Amino acid sequence: MTRLRGFTATFVALVIAPHAAPAYPGGTPSFQTDAAPFCAGCHSSRSPDALAGAGERAEKETAERKHLAVILSGQKGYASLSEADRRVLAEQIRALDTASTVSLKAPTAVKAGETFQVQVSVTGGAGPVVGIALVDRAHRWYARPASSAGWSVVAPPEIQGADGKPRASWLEKRPAEAGRNLSFVNVPGIESNSAAGQWDSAEVFFTLRAPDRPGAYPLSAAYFYGTEKSTVLGYKTNAVGWKEVRGGLGGGSGRVVFTPVQSITVE
Numbered sequence: 001m002t003r004l005r006g007f008t009a010t011f012v013a014l015v016i017a018p019h020a021a022p023a024y025p026g027g028t029p030s031f032q033t034d035a036a037p038f039c040a041g042c043h044s045s046r047s048p049d050a051l052a053g054a055g056e057r058a059e060k061e062t063a064e065r066k067h068l069a070v071i072l073s074g075q076k077g078y079a080s081l082s083e084a085d086r087r088v089l090a091e092q093i094r095a096l097d098t099a100s101t102v103s104l105k106a107p108t109a110v111k112a113g114e115t116f117q118v119q120v121s122v123t124g125g126a127g128p129v130v131g132i133a134l135v136d137r138a139h140r141w142y143a144r145p146a147s148s149a150g151w152s153v154v155a156p157p158e159i160q161g162a163d164g165k166p167r168a169s170w171l172e173k174r175p176a177e178a179g180r181n182l183s184f185v186n187v188p189g190i191e192s193n194s195a196a197g198q199w200d201s202a203e204v205f206f207t208l209r210a211p212d213r214p215g216a217y218p219l220s221a222a223y224f225y226g227t228e229k230s231t232v233l234g235y236k237t238n239a240v241g242w243k244e245v246r247g248g249l250g251g252g253s254g255r256v257v258f259t260p261v262q263s264i265t266v267e
């Protein structure tokens with residue numbers, strides 16, 4: 001029996017690991033490259049504005065419809081929770097959403113070709129990581145990495161946790177010779193507790209070079225975070241000790257949020 005158990009554990013690890021390792025709960029552990037929010041198709045929006053122009057689909061993609069309604073009606077992975085627990089889970093997730101914010105601090109005007117810094121600050125997010133990208137539009141399907149709008153990222157982003165210390169372990173997985181001047185990062189070491197009302201935070205400083213031609217150029221920050229791992233009601237721990245979200249990989253427990261688009265004048 002002991003042998004059989006050992007075998008089962010190994011088997012589970014083999015079956016789950018190749019599938020879960022590149023999976024998105026946990027962020028993007030394997031991809032250290034620029035990203036745009038269209039990839040996060042499973043995530044929910046916090047507002048239909050994030051899919052402006054998509055008609056009814058924009059409403060269907062909101063957290064209330066794509067995620068919280070599934071929890072409250074006890075479908076899918078939530079069927080094993082009591083109705084009272086499902087209500088508590090939905091409340092805890094709403095509290096996490098309210099506490100999860102993203103803001104962008106950037107100059108209103110820069111000189112053509114000038115090098116300058118912008119700061120993206122985020123709060124909340126369940127953890128273990130959150131994702132931050134600089135993009136040109138506040139739209140899930142049409143946003144492009146900021147470089148497409150003419151902003152070059154000219155240095156590795158400086159990633160800081162709430163303790164003000166660097167959190168570079170994700171970024172450093174990218175070979176230095178490939179250039180770590182990315183417009184998308186994962187911030188590791190994030191942990192919010194929606195049952196206790198404790199919210200984490202992080203900051204990323206991007207060094208940009210302005211376009212060579214004067215004009216008005218757009219910049220927005222996209223924030224990717226999960227919700228269910230912030231509360232014991234939201235996940236199960238599998239045979240190899242990993243947290244599996246109740247909504248499953250294809251569930252709507254991830255989020256994509258944008259800052260308003262800032263128009264920066266290049267003089």
Ligand code: HEC
Nearest residue numbers: 024025026027039040042130131224226227228229253254
């Ligand atoms: C198959 C569905 C799916 C796709 C596609 C997907 N995600 Fe997610 N992602 C999730 C789920 C589910 C969570 C939420 C986990 C939770 O609720 O705690 C999540 C969470 C995250 C997180 C936070 C980490 C965490 O575990 O909470 C980041 C960052 C993220 N996703 C980025 C991305 C990016 C970037 C892409 C595109 C490359 C992407 N995701 C595509 C399902 C997906």
